[in-house]
Amino acid sequence: MPKRLLYVLFPDFQLLDATGPIAAFEIAERMAPGAYSHRLAAIEPGRVVSSAGVALDAERLGRVSGVDTLIVVGGDGTRRVFRDRKLIGFLQRAAPRVRRVASVCSGALLLARAGLLEGRRATTHWSRARQMQQLYPSVHVEPDSIWVRDGKFWTSAGITAGIDLALALISDDLGPDIARAVARQLVVYAQRPGGQTQHSQLLDVASPDRRFAQLNTWMRERLDRDLRVDLLAAQVGMSPRNFARAYVADLGITPAKAIERMRVEAARALIESGESSMKVVANQSGFGDVERMRRAFVRLFGAPPASLRRTTARKAG
Secondary structure, eight states: OOEEEEEEOOTTOOHHHHHHHHHHHHHHHHHSTTSEEEEEEESSOEEEEOTTSOEEEEEETTOOTTEEEEEEOOSTTHHHHTTOHHHHHHHHHHGGGSSEEEEOTTHHHHHHHTTOSTTOEEOOOHHHHHHHHHHOTTSEEOTTOSEEEETTEEEEOSTTHHHHHHHHHHHHHHOHHHHHHHHHHHTSOSOOOTTSTTOOOOOOTTOTTSTTHHHHHHHHTTTTSOOOHHHHHHHTTOOHHHHHHHHHHHHSSOHHHHHHHHHHHHHHHHHHTTOOOHHHHHHHTTOOSHHHHHHHHHHHHSSOHHHHHHHHHHHHO
């Protein structure tokens, strides 16, 4: 029997908060037929218009019989429904009757409003984290986390983190191999470990089933050296133009982007191992320059390496 997923919508919800997880679960269902089914519900049934102006059709909130996982989306609309008795009452009644309760982005504030996160660890969009902590001091807000699991309650950070949340739920249901396959199909980062701040492993470009697996391993071992395309092409006995085209065809990214990802991963590992000098991290990971490294972190993770260092230090303490 498929696991039934019920998404809770409201006017001005963030479209990707819903469609991101839906797409991830849909791909997982293709890989494991019969794994999932979807329902969308809202206070008022019918067309629910997102903040982007795109509408989704939803049934009326109420029936949770047979629902496995309740997923509350976020968005600007949370401010309007924050005190909606029908919605909050539904969450309070539904939560004990489902196996899992999850939220994307600011949907966590609705769970907190319903009293479901008291004494629990949780996260939300970085722009609402302080508000959540002030309004609900009994909730242990982790603003740097991509997603957080506390018992049956799963919360995630902003917008695209809903995909990370979905991958984590898929991994919990179907195993990490299918979750990684879904991530690869979506062309997103491999499942990001929620408890390790907003930084995590990227797609494994050194996977042994890749055409350039040996080259990627060779590159990883020489990140502090010159890795221009012409040198890489020579390493595999190809012309630079043919190599660049073949590499993109195999991995979906350019050699330069792959190297940047490898260097970010190396830098992340150094920081999490306790290295406090950003200059040393930048040199050993091959960036050679702290600012260049910072820009790469922001580009790939949306946050600088300093935030990872703060999180690592806090956990060590």
